[in-house]
Amino acid sequence: xxxxxxxxxxxxxxxxxxxxxxxxxxxxxxxxxxxxxxxxxxxxxxxxxxxxxxxxxxxxxxxxxxxxxxxxxxxxxxxxxxxxxxxxxxxxxxxxxxxxxxxxxxxxxxxxxxxxxxxxxxxxxxxxxxxxxxxxxxxxxxxxxxxxxxxxxxxxxxxxxxxxxxxxxxxxxxxxxxxxxxxxxxxxxxxxxxxxxxxxxxxxxxxxxxxxxxxxxxxxxxxxxxxxxxxxxxxxxxxxxxxxxxxxxxxxxxxxxxxxxxxxxxxxxxxxxxxxxxxxxxxxxxxxxxxxxxxxxxxxxxxxxxxxxxxxxxxxxxxxxxxxxxxxxxxxxxxxxxxxxxxxxxxxxxxxxxxxxxxxxxxxxxxxxxxxxxxxxxxxxxxxxxxxxxxxxxxxxxxxxxxxxxxxxxxxxxxxxxxxxxxxxxxxxxxxxxxxxxxxxxxxx
Numbered sequence: 001x002x003x004x005x006x007x008x009x010x011x012x013x014x015x016x017x018x019x020x021x022x023x024x025x026x027x028x029x030x031x032x033x034x035x036x037x038x039x040x041x042x043x044x045x046x047x048x049x050x051x052x053x054x055x056x057x058x059x060x061x062x063x064x065x066x067x068x069x070x071x072x073x074x075x076x077x078x079x080x081x082x083x084x085x086x087x088x089x090x091x092x093x094x095x096x097x098x099x100x101x102x103x104x105x106x107x108x109x110x111x112x113x114x115x116x117x118x119x120x121x122x123x124x125x126x127x128x129x130x131x132x133x134x135x136x137x138x139x140x141x142x143x144x145x146x147x148x149x150x151x152x153x154x155x156x157x158x159x160x161x162x163x164x165x166x167x168x169x170x171x172x173x174x175x176x177x178x179x180x181x182x183x184x185x186x187x188x189x190x191x192x193x194x195x196x197x198x199x200x201x202x203x204x205x206x207x208x209x210x211x212x213x214x215x216x217x218x219x220x221x222x223x224x225x226x227x228x229x230x231x232x233x234x235x236x237x238x239x240x241x242x243x244x245x246x247x248x249x250x251x252x253x254x255x256x257x258x259x260x261x262x263x264x265x266x267x268x269x270x271x272x273x274x275x276x277x278x279x280x281x282x283x284x285x286x287x288x289x290x291x292x293x294x295x296x297x298x299x300x301x302x303x304x305x306x307x308x309x310x311x312x313x314x315x316x317x318x319x320x321x322x323x324x325x326x327x328x329x330x331x332x333x334x335x336x337x338x339x340x341x342x343x344x345x346x347x348x349x350x351x352x353x354x355x356x357x358x359x360x361x362x363x364x365x366x367x368x369x370x371x372x373x374x375x376x377x378x379x380x381x382x383x384x385x386x387x388x389x390x391x392x393x394x395x396x397x398x399x400x401x402x403x404x405x406x407x408x409x410x411x412x413x414x415x416x417x418x419x420x421x422x423x424x425x426x427x428x429x430x431x432x433x434x435x436x437x438x439x440x441x442x443x444x445x
Contacts, residue, residue: 054134080161085303096158098233107147155212243383291375298379325368
Protein backbone atom coordinates (compact mmCIF):
# COMPACT_ATOMS: atom_id res chain seq x y z
CA UNK A 1 0.00 0.00 0.00
CA UNK A 2 1.12 3.49 -0.75
CA UNK A 3 2.09 5.38 2.39
CA UNK A 4 -0.55 7.81 3.62
CA UNK A 5 -0.99 9.89 6.71
CA UNK A 6 -3.37 8.57 9.32
CA UNK A 7 -6.90 9.37 8.32
CA UNK A 8 -9.17 11.03 10.88
CA UNK A 9 -12.41 9.42 11.96
CA UNK A 10 -14.38 12.01 10.00
CA UNK A 11 -12.20 11.33 6.96
CA UNK A 12 -12.84 7.59 7.19
CA UNK A 13 -16.55 8.20 7.48
CA UNK A 14 -16.47 10.45 4.42
CA UNK A 15 -14.66 7.80 2.41
CA UNK A 16 -17.03 5.12 3.71
CA UNK A 17 -20.04 7.11 2.54
CA UNK A 18 -18.46 7.58 -0.90
CA UNK A 19 -17.63 3.89 -1.23
CA UNK A 20 -21.07 2.71 -0.12
CA UNK A 21 -22.89 5.22 -2.31
CA UNK A 22 -21.03 3.99 -5.40
CA UNK A 23 -20.40 0.31 -4.61
CA UNK A 24 -23.89 -0.84 -3.56
CA UNK A 25 -25.69 0.27 -6.77
CA UNK A 26 -22.70 -0.96 -8.81
CA UNK A 27 -23.07 -4.43 -7.27
CA UNK A 28 -26.76 -4.50 -8.21
CA UNK A 29 -25.96 -3.57 -11.80
CA UNK A 30 -23.18 -6.18 -11.99
CA UNK A 31 -25.43 -8.97 -10.72
CA UNK A 32 -28.09 -8.05 -13.29
CA UNK A 33 -25.74 -8.99 -16.16
CA UNK A 34 -25.58 -12.78 -15.52
CA UNK A 35 -29.31 -12.74 -14.76
CA UNK A 36 -29.92 -12.06 -18.47
CA UNK A 37 -28.37 -15.42 -19.33
CA UNK A 38 -30.21 -17.14 -16.47
CA UNK A 39 -33.58 -15.87 -17.75
CA UNK A 40 -32.79 -16.99 -21.28
CA UNK A 41 -31.74 -20.40 -19.97
CA UNK A 42 -34.88 -20.81 -17.86
CA UNK A 43 -37.18 -19.92 -20.77
CA UNK A 44 -35.34 -21.87 -23.47
CA UNK A 45 -34.79 -24.86 -21.17
CA UNK A 46 -38.47 -25.74 -21.47
CA UNK A 47 -38.16 -25.98 -25.25
CA UNK A 48 -35.85 -28.99 -25.02
CA UNK A 49 -32.31 -30.12 -24.29
CA UNK A 50 -30.90 -29.40 -27.80
CA UNK A 51 -32.23 -25.83 -27.63
CA UNK A 52 -30.71 -25.31 -24.18
CA UNK A 53 -27.38 -26.76 -25.32
CA UNK A 54 -27.41 -24.43 -28.33
CA UNK A 55 -28.12 -21.46 -26.09
CA UNK A 56 -25.26 -22.44 -23.78
CA UNK A 57 -22.75 -22.45 -26.63
CA UNK A 58 -24.00 -19.19 -28.16
CA UNK A 59 -24.15 -17.45 -24.78
CA UNK A 60 -20.56 -18.50 -23.99
CA UNK A 61 -19.39 -17.02 -27.30
CA UNK A 62 -21.29 -13.77 -26.75
CA UNK A 63 -20.13 -13.33 -23.15
CA UNK A 64 -16.52 -13.92 -24.21
CA UNK A 65 -16.80 -11.35 -27.00
CA UNK A 66 -18.36 -8.71 -24.78
CA UNK A 67 -16.02 -9.31 -21.82
CA UNK A 68 -13.05 -8.58 -24.09
CA UNK A 69 -14.37 -5.05 -24.57
CA UNK A 70 -14.99 -4.32 -20.87
CA UNK A 71 -12.16 -1.78 -21.16
CA UNK A 72 -14.78 0.53 -22.70
CA UNK A 73 -16.27 0.89 -19.23
CA UNK A 74 -13.02 0.92 -17.26
CA UNK A 75 -11.04 3.38 -19.38
CA UNK A 76 -14.01 5.71 -19.77
CA UNK A 77 -14.68 5.74 -16.01
CA UNK A 78 -11.13 6.83 -15.22
CA UNK A 79 -10.94 9.49 -17.94
CA UNK A 80 -14.33 11.02 -17.13
CA UNK A 81 -13.69 10.98 -13.36
CA UNK A 82 -10.46 12.94 -13.83
CA UNK A 83 -12.31 15.65 -15.75
CA UNK A 84 -14.99 15.73 -13.05
CA UNK A 85 -12.33 16.16 -10.38
CA UNK A 86 -10.84 19.02 -12.41
CA UNK A 87 -14.26 20.70 -12.42
CA UNK A 88 -14.66 20.50 -16.22
CA UNK A 89 -17.99 18.72 -16.75
CA UNK A 90 -18.31 19.60 -20.47
CA UNK A 91 -14.90 18.00 -21.13
CA UNK A 92 -15.89 15.00 -18.98
CA UNK A 93 -19.00 14.37 -21.07
CA UNK A 94 -17.05 15.00 -24.28
CA UNK A 95 -14.56 12.37 -23.13
CA UNK A 96 -17.43 10.00 -22.47
CA UNK A 97 -18.88 10.58 -25.93
CA UNK A 98 -15.53 9.59 -27.46
CA UNK A 99 -15.83 6.28 -25.62
CA UNK A 100 -19.39 5.78 -26.86
CA UNK A 101 -18.40 6.48 -30.47
CA UNK A 102 -15.54 4.00 -30.11
CA UNK A 103 -18.05 1.43 -28.79
CA UNK A 104 -20.25 1.92 -31.87
CA UNK A 105 -17.30 1.49 -34.23
CA UNK A 106 -16.08 -1.65 -32.47
CA UNK A 107 -19.63 -3.03 -32.35
CA UNK A 108 -20.05 -2.56 -36.10
CA UNK A 109 -16.72 -4.32 -36.71
CA UNK A 110 -17.70 -7.28 -34.52
CA UNK A 111 -21.03 -7.64 -36.32
CA UNK A 112 -19.30 -7.56 -39.71
CA UNK A 113 -16.85 -10.27 -38.64
CA UNK A 114 -19.10 -12.48 -36.51
CA UNK A 115 -22.24 -12.75 -38.67
CA UNK A 116 -20.65 -14.66 -41.57
CA UNK A 117 -18.46 -16.76 -39.25
CA UNK A 118 -21.20 -17.80 -36.80
CA UNK A 119 -21.42 -21.42 -38.05
CA UNK A 120 -17.64 -21.80 -37.82
CA UNK A 121 -17.56 -20.34 -34.30
CA UNK A 122 -20.23 -22.78 -33.13
CA UNK A 123 -18.34 -25.67 -34.73
CA UNK A 124 -15.12 -24.68 -32.94
CA UNK A 125 -16.96 -25.09 -29.63
CA UNK A 126 -17.75 -28.68 -30.59
CA UNK A 127 -21.54 -28.39 -30.65
CA UNK A 128 -23.48 -31.59 -31.32
CA UNK A 129 -25.44 -32.05 -34.56
CA UNK A 130 -28.72 -31.50 -32.72
CA UNK A 131 -27.58 -28.37 -30.84
CA UNK A 132 -25.73 -26.71 -33.75
CA UNK A 133 -28.72 -25.23 -35.64
CA UNK A 134 -30.13 -23.71 -32.45
CA UNK A 135 -26.75 -22.28 -31.47
CA UNK A 136 -26.29 -20.70 -34.91
CA UNK A 137 -29.80 -19.23 -34.88
CA UNK A 138 -29.39 -17.70 -31.42
CA UNK A 139 -25.87 -16.45 -32.16
CA UNK A 140 -26.69 -14.79 -35.49
CA UNK A 141 -29.60 -12.86 -34.02
CA UNK A 142 -27.81 -11.93 -30.80
CA UNK A 143 -24.78 -10.63 -32.71
CA UNK A 144 -27.00 -7.79 -33.90
CA UNK A 145 -27.24 -6.61 -30.29
CA UNK A 146 -23.47 -6.39 -29.74
CA UNK A 147 -23.20 -2.68 -30.70
CA UNK A 148 -25.87 -1.90 -28.11
CA UNK A 149 -24.07 -4.03 -25.52
CA UNK A 150 -20.81 -2.15 -26.12
CA UNK A 151 -22.59 1.21 -25.95
CA UNK A 152 -23.99 0.10 -22.58
CA UNK A 153 -20.44 -0.63 -21.38
CA UNK A 154 -19.10 2.76 -22.51
CA UNK A 155 -22.11 4.72 -21.23
CA UNK A 156 -21.91 2.91 -17.90
CA UNK A 157 -18.31 4.10 -17.69
CA UNK A 158 -19.44 7.67 -18.39
CA UNK A 159 -21.94 7.63 -15.55
CA UNK A 160 -19.55 5.93 -13.15
CA UNK A 161 -16.99 8.62 -13.95
CA UNK A 162 -19.67 11.20 -13.17
CA UNK A 163 -19.99 9.46 -9.74
CA UNK A 164 -23.40 8.04 -10.68
CA UNK A 165 -23.88 4.28 -10.19
CA UNK A 166 -27.60 4.52 -9.42
CA UNK A 167 -28.68 5.18 -13.01
CA UNK A 168 -26.85 2.04 -14.28
CA UNK A 169 -28.65 0.06 -11.57
CA UNK A 170 -32.06 1.37 -12.66
CA UNK A 171 -31.28 0.71 -16.32
CA UNK A 172 -30.08 -2.81 -15.49
CA UNK A 173 -33.27 -3.56 -13.55
CA UNK A 174 -35.39 -2.21 -16.40
CA UNK A 175 -33.41 -4.22 -18.96
CA UNK A 176 -33.69 -7.41 -16.93
CA UNK A 177 -37.45 -6.99 -16.51
CA UNK A 178 -37.97 -6.24 -20.21
CA UNK A 179 -35.78 -9.18 -21.20
CA UNK A 180 -37.80 -11.59 -19.07
CA UNK A 181 -41.15 -10.35 -20.40
CA UNK A 182 -40.00 -10.31 -24.03
CA UNK A 183 -38.51 -13.79 -23.79
CA UNK A 184 -41.72 -15.36 -22.52
CA UNK A 185 -43.86 -13.41 -25.00
CA UNK A 186 -41.75 -14.11 -28.08
CA UNK A 187 -40.74 -17.69 -27.28
CA UNK A 188 -44.17 -18.99 -26.26
CA UNK A 189 -46.73 -16.31 -27.11
CA UNK A 190 -45.42 -15.70 -30.63
CA UNK A 191 -44.12 -19.24 -31.02
CA UNK A 192 -40.67 -18.12 -32.22
CA UNK A 193 -38.77 -20.65 -30.11
CA UNK A 194 -35.09 -19.98 -29.47
CA UNK A 195 -35.13 -17.16 -32.05
CA UNK A 196 -37.69 -15.38 -29.88
CA UNK A 197 -35.34 -15.57 -26.90
CA UNK A 198 -32.53 -14.04 -28.96
CA UNK A 199 -34.75 -11.25 -30.31
CA UNK A 200 -36.05 -10.50 -26.82
CA UNK A 201 -32.52 -10.08 -25.50
CA UNK A 202 -31.49 -7.89 -28.44
CA UNK A 203 -34.52 -5.62 -27.98
CA UNK A 204 -33.81 -5.32 -24.25
CA UNK A 205 -30.17 -4.45 -24.93
CA UNK A 206 -31.10 -1.83 -27.51
CA UNK A 207 -33.55 -0.35 -25.02
CA UNK A 208 -30.83 -0.17 -22.35
CA UNK A 209 -28.44 1.52 -24.78
CA UNK A 210 -31.14 4.01 -25.74
CA UNK A 211 -31.84 4.82 -22.08
CA UNK A 212 -28.15 5.48 -21.45
CA UNK A 213 -27.86 7.66 -24.55
CA UNK A 214 -30.83 9.76 -23.45
CA UNK A 215 -29.14 10.41 -20.09
CA UNK A 216 -25.75 11.21 -21.65
CA UNK A 217 -27.23 13.43 -24.39
CA UNK A 218 -29.25 15.41 -21.83
CA UNK A 219 -26.06 15.97 -19.85
CA UNK A 220 -24.21 17.04 -22.98
CA UNK A 221 -26.87 19.57 -23.88
CA UNK A 222 -27.03 20.88 -20.34
CA UNK A 223 -23.29 21.53 -20.32
CA UNK A 224 -22.96 22.51 -24.00
CA UNK A 225 -20.75 19.52 -24.81
CA UNK A 226 -20.43 18.42 -28.43
CA UNK A 227 -22.03 15.12 -29.45
CA UNK A 228 -20.20 14.82 -32.77
CA UNK A 229 -17.53 12.14 -33.25
CA UNK A 230 -14.02 13.47 -32.76
CA UNK A 231 -11.34 11.38 -34.49
CA UNK A 232 -8.57 12.47 -32.13
CA UNK A 233 -10.70 11.77 -29.05
CA UNK A 234 -11.75 8.35 -30.34
CA UNK A 235 -8.11 7.44 -31.06
CA UNK A 236 -7.17 8.57 -27.54
CA UNK A 237 -9.92 6.38 -26.06
CA UNK A 238 -8.69 3.43 -28.11
CA UNK A 239 -5.07 3.96 -26.99
CA UNK A 240 -6.16 4.11 -23.35
CA UNK A 241 -8.12 0.90 -23.82
CA UNK A 242 -5.37 -1.22 -25.40
CA UNK A 243 -3.45 -1.95 -22.15
CA UNK A 244 -6.71 -2.83 -20.39
CA UNK A 245 -7.61 -5.11 -23.31
CA UNK A 246 -4.29 -6.94 -22.82
CA UNK A 247 -5.02 -7.22 -19.11
CA UNK A 248 -8.49 -8.63 -19.75
CA UNK A 249 -7.27 -11.14 -22.35
CA UNK A 250 -4.58 -12.34 -19.94
CA UNK A 251 -7.16 -12.81 -17.20
CA UNK A 252 -9.46 -14.68 -19.58
CA UNK A 253 -6.51 -16.92 -20.50
CA UNK A 254 -6.04 -17.77 -16.81
CA UNK A 255 -9.68 -18.82 -16.49
CA UNK A 256 -9.58 -20.83 -19.73
CA UNK A 257 -6.41 -22.65 -18.65
CA UNK A 258 -7.98 -23.48 -15.28
CA UNK A 259 -11.09 -24.90 -16.97
CA UNK A 260 -8.99 -26.89 -19.46
CA UNK A 261 -6.91 -28.39 -16.64
CA UNK A 262 -10.05 -29.28 -14.67
CA UNK A 263 -11.45 -31.02 -17.76
CA UNK A 264 -8.28 -33.13 -17.99
CA UNK A 265 -8.77 -34.23 -14.39
CA UNK A 266 -12.08 -35.96 -15.25
CA UNK A 267 -15.84 -35.45 -15.32
CA UNK A 268 -16.21 -35.26 -11.54
CA UNK A 269 -13.49 -32.63 -11.24
CA UNK A 270 -14.78 -30.46 -14.09
CA UNK A 271 -18.30 -30.62 -12.65
CA UNK A 272 -17.02 -29.53 -9.23
CA UNK A 273 -14.81 -26.88 -10.85
CA UNK A 274 -17.77 -25.31 -12.63
CA UNK A 275 -19.69 -25.06 -9.36
CA UNK A 276 -16.74 -23.42 -7.62
CA UNK A 277 -16.13 -21.10 -10.55
CA UNK A 278 -19.77 -19.97 -10.43
CA UNK A 279 -19.44 -19.16 -6.73
CA UNK A 280 -16.04 -17.49 -7.28
CA UNK A 281 -17.60 -15.32 -9.98
CA UNK A 282 -20.41 -14.29 -7.62
CA UNK A 283 -17.96 -13.21 -4.92
CA UNK A 284 -16.00 -11.39 -7.62
CA UNK A 285 -19.09 -9.27 -8.37
CA UNK A 286 -19.22 -8.14 -4.74
CA UNK A 287 -15.52 -7.26 -4.68
CA UNK A 288 -15.63 -5.70 -8.13
CA UNK A 289 -18.29 -3.29 -6.89
CA UNK A 290 -15.72 -1.83 -4.48
CA UNK A 291 -13.19 -1.71 -7.33
CA UNK A 292 -15.67 0.26 -9.46
CA UNK A 293 -16.09 2.72 -6.61
CA UNK A 294 -12.30 2.94 -6.52
CA UNK A 295 -12.08 3.78 -10.22
CA UNK A 296 -14.52 6.67 -9.86
CA UNK A 297 -13.22 8.04 -6.54
CA UNK A 298 -9.50 7.83 -7.33
CA UNK A 299 -9.97 9.37 -10.77
CA UNK A 300 -11.87 12.28 -9.24
CA UNK A 301 -9.26 12.95 -6.54
CA UNK A 302 -6.38 12.86 -9.02
CA UNK A 303 -8.26 15.14 -11.41
CA UNK A 304 -8.71 17.59 -8.54
CA UNK A 305 -4.93 17.48 -7.81
CA UNK A 306 -5.73 16.01 -4.38
CA UNK A 307 -2.87 13.55 -3.90
CA UNK A 308 -3.52 13.23 -0.17
CA UNK A 309 -7.21 12.45 -0.75
CA UNK A 310 -6.30 9.79 -3.32
CA UNK A 311 -3.86 8.12 -0.92
CA UNK A 312 -6.34 8.17 1.96
CA UNK A 313 -9.15 6.82 -0.24
CA UNK A 314 -6.85 4.06 -1.49
CA UNK A 315 -5.97 3.05 2.05
CA UNK A 316 -9.59 3.02 3.18
CA UNK A 317 -10.68 0.95 0.17
CA UNK A 318 -7.96 -1.60 0.89
CA UNK A 319 -9.39 -1.92 4.40
CA UNK A 320 -12.80 -2.44 2.83
CA UNK A 321 -11.35 -5.08 0.52
CA UNK A 322 -9.78 -7.00 3.40
CA UNK A 323 -12.96 -6.80 5.49
CA UNK A 324 -15.21 -7.82 2.60
CA UNK A 325 -12.91 -10.73 1.75
CA UNK A 326 -13.00 -12.01 5.33
CA UNK A 327 -16.80 -11.78 5.43
CA UNK A 328 -17.17 -13.57 2.09
CA UNK A 329 -14.73 -16.30 3.17
CA UNK A 330 -16.65 -16.94 6.38
CA UNK A 331 -19.97 -16.97 4.48
CA UNK A 332 -18.62 -19.55 2.03
CA UNK A 333 -17.63 -21.86 4.89
CA UNK A 334 -20.84 -21.41 6.89
CA UNK A 335 -23.23 -21.58 3.93
CA UNK A 336 -21.66 -24.55 2.15
CA UNK A 337 -24.21 -27.09 3.51
CA UNK A 338 -26.98 -24.91 2.05
CA UNK A 339 -25.72 -24.11 -1.44
CA UNK A 340 -23.78 -27.27 -2.41
CA UNK A 341 -26.99 -29.39 -2.61
CA UNK A 342 -28.48 -26.75 -4.94
CA UNK A 343 -25.82 -27.57 -7.53
CA UNK A 344 -25.32 -31.32 -7.20
CA UNK A 345 -26.53 -34.45 -5.45
CA UNK A 346 -23.58 -36.56 -6.63
CA UNK A 347 -21.53 -37.67 -3.57
CA UNK A 348 -18.33 -37.85 -5.65
CA UNK A 349 -18.71 -34.26 -6.83
CA UNK A 350 -19.46 -33.11 -3.28
CA UNK A 351 -16.36 -34.86 -1.91
CA UNK A 352 -14.18 -33.31 -4.62
CA UNK A 353 -15.79 -29.92 -4.21
CA UNK A 354 -15.45 -29.39 -0.47
CA UNK A 355 -11.66 -29.09 0.05
CA UNK A 356 -11.26 -26.91 -3.03
CA UNK A 357 -14.08 -24.70 -1.79
CA UNK A 358 -12.24 -24.18 1.51
CA UNK A 359 -9.21 -22.98 -0.48
CA UNK A 360 -11.45 -20.41 -2.19
CA UNK A 361 -12.76 -19.28 1.21
CA UNK A 362 -9.24 -18.82 2.61
CA UNK A 363 -8.17 -16.80 -0.44
CA UNK A 364 -11.02 -14.27 -0.31
CA UNK A 365 -9.14 -11.61 1.73
CA UNK A 366 -6.36 -11.75 -0.88
CA UNK A 367 -8.97 -11.38 -3.63
CA UNK A 368 -10.51 -8.43 -1.79
CA UNK A 369 -7.26 -6.45 -1.83
CA UNK A 370 -6.48 -7.46 -5.44
CA UNK A 371 -9.83 -6.20 -6.73
CA UNK A 372 -9.51 -2.92 -4.83
CA UNK A 373 -5.96 -2.18 -5.98
CA UNK A 374 -6.91 -3.15 -9.52
CA UNK A 375 -9.69 -0.56 -9.35
CA UNK A 376 -7.40 2.07 -7.83
CA UNK A 377 -4.84 1.72 -10.62
CA UNK A 378 -7.57 1.74 -13.26
CA UNK A 379 -8.95 4.92 -11.75
CA UNK A 380 -5.46 6.39 -11.93
CA UNK A 381 -5.25 5.49 -15.62
CA UNK A 382 -2.29 3.18 -14.94
CA UNK A 383 -3.37 0.70 -17.60
CA UNK A 384 0.11 -0.02 -18.98
CA UNK A 385 1.32 -1.30 -15.62
CA UNK A 386 -1.84 -3.39 -15.18
CA UNK A 387 -1.21 -5.03 -18.56
CA UNK A 388 2.37 -5.96 -17.72
CA UNK A 389 1.41 -7.15 -14.23
CA UNK A 390 -1.27 -9.45 -15.61
CA UNK A 391 1.10 -10.86 -18.24
CA UNK A 392 3.59 -11.67 -15.46
CA UNK A 393 0.80 -13.31 -13.48
CA UNK A 394 -0.21 -15.43 -16.48
CA UNK A 395 3.43 -16.46 -17.03
CA UNK A 396 3.66 -17.67 -13.41
CA UNK A 397 0.24 -19.33 -13.28
CA UNK A 398 0.20 -21.22 -16.60
CA UNK A 399 3.10 -23.67 -15.98
CA UNK A 400 2.02 -24.32 -12.39
CA UNK A 401 -1.58 -25.07 -13.39
CA UNK A 402 -0.58 -27.23 -16.38
CA UNK A 403 1.66 -29.34 -14.12
CA UNK A 404 -1.23 -30.22 -11.78
CA UNK A 405 -2.48 -33.30 -13.72
CA UNK A 406 1.00 -34.66 -14.49
CA UNK A 407 2.03 -34.38 -10.83
CA UNK A 408 -1.07 -36.25 -9.71
CA UNK A 409 -2.78 -33.23 -8.23
CA UNK A 410 -6.53 -32.83 -8.18
CA UNK A 411 -9.02 -30.01 -8.12
CA UNK A 412 -7.79 -28.74 -4.76
CA UNK A 413 -4.28 -28.40 -6.16
CA UNK A 414 -5.69 -26.50 -9.15
CA UNK A 415 -7.41 -24.02 -6.85
CA UNK A 416 -4.21 -23.60 -4.85
CA UNK A 417 -2.69 -22.63 -8.21
CA UNK A 418 -5.53 -20.13 -8.64
CA UNK A 419 -4.70 -18.77 -5.17
CA UNK A 420 -1.07 -18.45 -6.27
CA UNK A 421 -2.31 -16.46 -9.26
CA UNK A 422 -4.16 -14.07 -6.96
CA UNK A 423 -1.11 -13.81 -4.67
CA UNK A 424 1.10 -12.82 -7.63
CA UNK A 425 -1.45 -10.19 -8.60
CA UNK A 426 -1.47 -8.92 -5.02
CA UNK A 427 2.32 -8.58 -4.96
CA UNK A 428 2.52 -6.75 -8.30
CA UNK A 429 -0.33 -4.38 -7.45
CA UNK A 430 0.90 -3.74 -3.91
CA UNK A 431 4.39 -2.88 -5.15
CA UNK A 432 2.94 -0.39 -7.60
CA UNK A 433 0.66 1.34 -5.12
CA UNK A 434 3.40 1.46 -2.49
CA UNK A 435 5.78 3.11 -4.97
CA UNK A 436 3.36 6.00 -5.51
CA UNK A 437 4.16 6.05 -9.25
CA UNK A 438 0.48 5.64 -10.04
CA UNK A 439 -0.24 9.09 -8.63
CA UNK A 440 -0.35 11.46 -11.59
CA UNK A 441 -2.59 14.44 -10.93
CA UNK A 442 -4.43 16.66 -13.38
CA UNK A 443 -7.35 16.51 -15.78
CA UNK A 444 -5.48 14.05 -18.00
CA UNK A 445 -2.80 11.49 -17.25
